[in-house]
Amino acid sequence: MKKALLILSGVAILALMAFQLYNNKVEMAENAKLSEISSDAIPVETTKASRKILEEETTADGQLEPVTDLMVISETQGRVIRVLRKKGSTVSKGDLLAEVENDLLEAEVAATEANYLKLKADQERFSKLAEQNAVTQRQLEDIGIGLKNAEAQYKSAQKRLSNTYIRATASGFINDDFIQEGSYIGGGAKLYEIVDDQQLRLNVKLTARDILRIQKGDTVEISSNLYAGETFKGIVSAIAVKADASLKYNVEIELLNSAAQKLKPGMYTTAHFHFKQKEEALYLDRNALAGSLQNPQVFVVNGETAELKNIEVGASHGPWVEIISGLSSQDQVVSSGQINLTDGTKVKVLH
Structure with a gap:
């Protein structure tokens, strides 16, 4: 009896395994059919080139410097008999600072x-x-x-x-002094350091391409991490005519400090240069390129197939690339899914 039960159990297990294998084969066959059906057309997303006037921003960092930062030097010698202004004082040009016998x-x-x-x-x-x-x-x-x-x-x-009458040679703030009453000074001695923090200067470096788009007198936005969301106005005061060792050109920006004098010499700031094109141009999303900028190609949907086209591109502006030739604003250009395409592949445009 036990032997008969064992035999029946074995047969049942074998039957169950055979049934499972059969179901797996059926499922694989159905998946293969679905794959064949879906492979008939590759799903893609498309975009179109459009004509627009772009505004491009270039930023450059630098450290603020005072326009006026000078040392008052002694032009006489003798004993100091009076000191009228000390470190921390604000002075105007010509103010009497000290007197020598x-x-x-x-x-x-x-x-x-x-x-x-x-x-x-x-x-x-x-x-x-x-x-x-x-x-x-x-x-x-x-x-x-x-x-x-x-x-x-x-x-x-x-x-x-x-x-013998030591006077301020510029208006500003006495940042430091090196003189005291009763001391003896000689010619050429440092007496006062005067800094004007109301007029500041920022020197930044730009590429040759960028300096061709700016000129003396242009307005520049200045920002600082210390004042989030706040900008200051600067004016381009000088542009170098010769590049440095890094092939960049120095651009000097001057700015008037705010009434609250928030900016200080020595602070790191960022200059924001905004360049707006003079004429419209045809631009395409860079993600639509199937090739590189050196060998630019795109897939254009023509009916139900993707046609690989060579195009000529110009300068890149952030996510956009300028189209010189090879495309029109009416062409449907594949922007997603082109990695699965070859010339002539059937496609289905997703909406």
Whole structure:
């Protein structure tokens, strides 16, 4: 009895396996048929080239610099007797910053002035006498030479006296000072560093292609990561005529700081150059290219088949490439699915 049950169980298992194998074969055959049916037409998405005027943006980073960043240098020597402005002060051009002892120079100016005025009066007197032939021409010439020397000595003494009054040579902010009352300074000593943070300058590098599209006086947007969503206005003030070692050209941009003076010298910022085309051109989505930019090709839907066409392209602008020839704005160009296509493949356009 047990033997009979074992035999029946074995037969049942074999029958079940045979049935499963049969079902698998049927399913595979049906899938093969579906594959044959679906392979008749490759599904694709299409696009069309369109005529438009594009606006392209080029960005370049740089560090802000003050237009005015100068050092006030001593043109005299002596002991500092007064310091009127220190680091942190805002000054205007010509403001008195400090004073160096000048008693002897004041006396020298007074003496040279008196000598100059005396010789000037002598020249006038000798000129009248010369008209009456009361003095020789040589005497008159000597007086003239003496007057010129006296005038030079007087002006030299005035200049040296003036140099003892240290004045701001530009308007701005005293970023640092190197002077203190009672100290002795010599000629050429650094006294003050004056920085004007109201007028800033930004130097950036652009390619040859980009500098041909800008000119002096163009407006440029300036942005900083420190002020998200806020832009500042800059003006192109200079464009280099010679490229550097990296084959890029320096472009200098000047900008007036805002009333709040948010931007500071030394901050990193980005210049945004916007280039707008003068005329319309035909553009195609770069994703539609089946070949490279060096060997551009596209698939164009012609009826129910895809036709491979050679085209000529121009410059690329972001996701767009300019079409010079080979396409019209009416052509249906495959933009997705072209990897499965060859010339003459049947296609089905998905909508």
